[in-house]
Amino acid sequence: xxxxxxxxxxAGDLSDRLVATDVWTDGMLAEHxxxxxxxxxxxxGGGIGSFVTADYLRIxxxxxxxxxxxxxxxTPWQSYEYLTTVSQIPRTERLRSDSASTPDNxxxxxxxxxxxxxxxxxxxxxxxxVEPIWANYYTPRxxxxxxxxxxxxxxIRYPEMVVRGQVRMVRRRAGGGYFTILxxxxxxxxxxxxxxxxxxxxxxxxxxxxKFLDDLQEYRKQTNDxxxxxxxxxxxxxxxxxxxxxxxxxxxRGGGIVASRVLQRLIDDRDRFRLDTQIVHLFRTYTATPxxxxxxxxxxxxxxxxxxxxxxxxxxxxxxxxxxxxKTEGAERARLYKEMGGTNTPVRRDWQEQLSRGRxxxxxxxxxxxxxRMTKTGELVEVAVASDQGPQLGSFDAVxxxxxxxxxxxxxxxxxDLLDHSGAGRNPxxxxxxxxxxxxxxxxxGNGRIYASGSATLGGxxxxxxxxxxxxxxxxEIADDLHAQGFGSKxxxxxxxxxxxxxxxxxxx
Amino acid sequence: xxxxxxGRIQTRVALLVVVGSVxxxxxxxxxxxxxxxxxxxxxxxxxxxxxxVLGVLWELVYHGIQQFRWEKDWPTLFGLVTMVxxxxxxWFLFAxxxxxxxGSLPGWAFLVHFVTTWMWVFVIANGPIRVPFVHWRFNxxxxx
Numbered sequence: 001x002x003x004x005x006x007x008x009x010x011a012g013d014l015s016d017r018l019v020a021t022d023v024w025t026d027g028m029l030a031e032h033x034x035x036x037x038x039x040x041x042x043x044x045g046g047g048i049g050s051f052v053t054a055d056y057l058r059i060x061x062x063x064x065x066x067x068x069x070x071x072x073x074x075t076p077w078q079s080y081e082y083l084t085t086v087s088q089i090p091r092t093e094r095l096r097s098d099s100a101s102t103p104d105n106x107x108x109x110x111x112x113x114x115x116x117x118x119x120x121x122x123x124x125x126x127x128x129x130v131e132p133i134w135a136n137y138y139t140p141r142x143x144x145x146x147x148x149x150x151x152x153x154x155x156i157r158y159p160e161m162v163v164r165g166q167v168r169m170v171r172r173r174a175g176g177g178y179f180t181i182l183x184x185x186x187x188x189x190x191x192x193x194x195x196x197x198x199x200x201x202x203x204x205x206x207x208x209x210x211k212f213l214d215d216l217q218e219y220r221k222q223t224n225d226x227x228x229x230x231x232x233x234x235x236x237x238x239x240x241x242x243x244x245x246x247x248x249x250x251x252x253r254g255g256g257i258v259a260s261r262v263l264q265r266l267i268d269d270r271d272r273f274r275l276d277t278q279i280v281h282l283f284r285t286y287t288a289t290p291x292x293x294x295x296x297x298x299x300x301x302x303x304x305x306x307x308x309x310x311x312x313x314x315x316x317x318x319x320x321x322x323x324x325x326x327k328t329e330g331a332e333r334a335r336l337y338k339e340m341g342g343t344n345t346p347v348r349r350d351w352q353e354q355l356s357r358g359r360x361x362x363x364x365x366x367x368x369x370x371x372x373r374m375t376k377t378g379e380l381v382e383v384a385v386a387s388d389q390g391p392q393l394g395s396f397d398a399v400x401x402x403x404x405x406x407x408x409x410x411x412x413x414x415x416x417d418l419l420d421h422s423g424a425g426r427n428p429x430x431x432x433x434x435x436x437x438x439x440x441x442x443x444x445x446g447n448g449r450i451y452a453s454g455s456a457t458l459g460g461x462x463x464x465x466x467x468x469x470x471x472x473x474x475x476x477e478i479a480d481d482l483h484a485q486g487f488g489s490k491x492x493x494x495x496x497x498x499x500x501x502x503x504x505x506x507x508x509x
Numbered sequence: 510x511x512x513x514x515x516g517r518i519q520t521r522v523a524l525l526v527v528v529g530s531v532x533x534x535x536x537x538x539x540x541x542x543x544x545x546x547x548x549x550x551x552x553x554x555x556x557x558x559x560x561x562v563l564g565v566l567w568e569l570v571y572h573g574i575q576q577f578r579w580e581k582d583w584p585t586l587f588g589l590v591t592m593v594x595x596x597x598x599x600w601f602l603f604a605x606x607x608x609x610x611x612g613s614l615p616g617w618a619f620l621v622h623f624v625t626t627w628m629w630v631f632v633i634a635n636g637p638i639r640v641p642f643v644h645w646r647f648n649x650x651x652x653x
Contacts, residue, residue, distance in 0.1 A: 320581040
C-alpha cells in the first residue's frame with residue numbers, strides 16, 4: 001500500500017485498485033474524491049429488518065442523528081409487500097405469522113388479535129385463546145401489519161434516518177470501524193458514491209435472490225416463453241386471467257405455503273367465475289402421515305402436506321427449541337435444522353375444504369415425482385415427470401412453480417463482498433455466520449462491529465431469523481450488544497414500561 | 510406461551526408472589542370466610558402459598574406433557590384449564606385437613622379467591638408481563 005492508488009475513472013467513484021483492497025484508509029477515499037459522512041451506526045437493506053432494528057434502538061434512546069438507514073426502498077415493507085402480493089397474499093388476506101409478532105411493537109402487546117378484539121371482532125380473541133387445539137392459528141391481515149408499521153415509522157421519525165440509494169459494499173477501515181459505500185440515485189449527489197464511516201454496521205438485505213429451478217430456466221432458454229411456466233414469486237396474474245378466458249389445466253408444483261396460496265387462488269377463481277380449471281399438483285415429497293424422528297418429535301401430515309403453524313416449530317422463537325439450538329455448533333446444529341426443517345404449510349379449514357372437494361369431484365389430482373423436462377407444444381407445455389408410478393407425460397396450459405428456493409448468499413453482491421474482503425464466513429448450513437449477538441463472525445475491526453439479521457443468517461444459533469418475530473429477536477440481541485458497548489440505554493423494566501406507554505399513546509419519540 | 514422449565518417456574522413463582530399477593534390483599538376482606546380478617550388473611554395467603562409450592566411440581570408435569578408437542582409450545586388454553594386440576598387438589602388438601610394451621614375455609618370463599626387470582630395471573634402472563642419485561646418472551650419465560 002506504499003504507492004498511490006490510480007485515479008478513478010469518474011469523480012467520486014471506486015477504482016479497481018480500491019475494490020481489490022480489503023482495508024481502506026481515510027486517505028484512499030479522499031484520493032478518490034468520495035465524500036465521507038460520519039455516523040455511529042449504519043443499517044442497510046432498509047426493509048423490515050432495518051426497520052425493527054432502528055425501532056428498537058430508538059426506543060433505547062438512540063437519537064435519529066446516530067442512525068442512517070441506507071436503502072433503495074420507499075417504505076420498509078415495500079419489498080415484502082411485493083412478494084406477498086405476487087404470491088397471492090394481498091393486503092386483505094392473512095399472513096402466516098403469529099398474533100404477537102408485531103413489527104410495529106417490540107413488546108408484542110397488544111397483539112394483532114387483541115387489537116382486532118378491541119375493535120369489536122371478538123372471534124379473533126376467542127381464536128387465540130383456543131388455538132391451535134380447537135382453531136387454526138390466528139394470523140394477521142397483511143394490511144394490518146403494514147398500516148401499523150407505517151404508524152410506528154412516523155412515531156420513531158424513521159424517515160429522518162433514511163438515505164436513498166443502493167449499498168455497494170462494506171469495507172473495514174484502517175484504525176477501526178467501517179466504510180459503507182452508497183450509490184445514490186442518479187443525479188441526487190455530485191459524486192457517484194458516498195462513503196458512510198461508522199463504528200457499527202447492520203446488514204439487513206433480505207433474501208439474497210430467488211433461485212429458479214434448472215428445468216424452468218432451461219424451458220425459458222429453449223422456448224423464450226416466459227408466460228406459461230412461472231415461479232409463484234414472479235408476477236403471474238396472467239396465468240389466472242388465461243384460465244378465466246378459457247378452461248385449462250394447470251400444474252402446481254411444491255408443498256409449501258405458497259403452493260397452498262396458489263391453489264386457494266385457483267380454486268377461489270374456479271368457484272367465483274364457475275370455471276372448469278383442472279389442477280394437477282406435483283409433490284416431490286408426499287407426506288401421508290405424521291412424521292418425525294421419534295414419539296417426542298412428530299409433525300402432523302396428511303394428503304401430501306407436512307403441517308405446521310409457522311415456518312418453524314413455534315418454540316424456536318422463545319422456548320425450548322430456541323434454547324436448545326443456541327447451545328449447538330457445527331454438524332449438531334445442522335442436524336437440528338434438518339430435523340425441524342422441510343417444506344410445510346399450515347392447516348387451514350378453508351384450504352382443507354377446497355382440496356377435499358377437488359379430490360371428490362376429480363378436478364384436483366396429486367402426482368408424486370420430479371419434473372424431467374418441459375417442452376412447448378403449440379399453446380401448451382408438455383411436462384415429463386419421473387413419478388412414483390413411472391414416467392408420465394402431460395400437457396398443461398400453465399405451470400406454476402411454488403418451490404421457492406432461495407439463492408446462495410453469494411448471489412447478493414454485498415454479502416459476496418463481505419465473504420471475499422471482510423472476513424465473513426459461512427455457518428453450518430452455508431449462510432452468513434453470525435454470533436449469538438448477530439455480530440458477523442470474523443468481521444470485527446478495532447472498536448467496530450458488523451451485525452446481520454434476516455434470511456442471510458439462517459443456520460445460526462437462532463433458527464427463526466426470516467420472520468417478523470425473528471427480526472425483532474435479532475434486533476433485541478443487537479441492541480443489548482450495542483448497549484454493552486455504550487450505545488443506547490438499557491431496556492430495563494422502567495424504561496420498557498415508559499416507552500410502551502409512549503407507544504400506546506402514539507407519542508412521537 | 511413458549512416456556513422452558515426454568516421459565517415456567519420463574520414465571521409461576523413471580524406472578525403468584527407479586528400479582529397473587531396484591532390481589533389476595535385486596536380481595537380477602539370481601540370474601541365470605543365467616544371469620545375475622547386476621548384469620549381470613551391467614552387462610553387466603555395459605556392457599557396462595559400452597560398453590561405456589563405445588564405449582565412448581567405441577568410445572569414439572571406440564572413440562573413433561575409439552576415434550577409430546579411438536580412445537581414444544583404451551584397453548585394459551587392450557588394455561589387456563591390447568592386451573593381445574595390444580596384448584597381441586599388444593600381444595601381437597603384444605604378440606605381434608607392436610608394444611609394443619611388452617612381451621613376452615615368455606616368453599617365459596619376458596620372458589621372466588623382461587624379463580625380470580627388464577628385469572629389475573631393468566632391474563633398478565635399472556636400479554637402485560639411483556640411490557641416491563643421485554644426479554645421475557647424470548648427467554649422461555651425466564652425473568653432472571
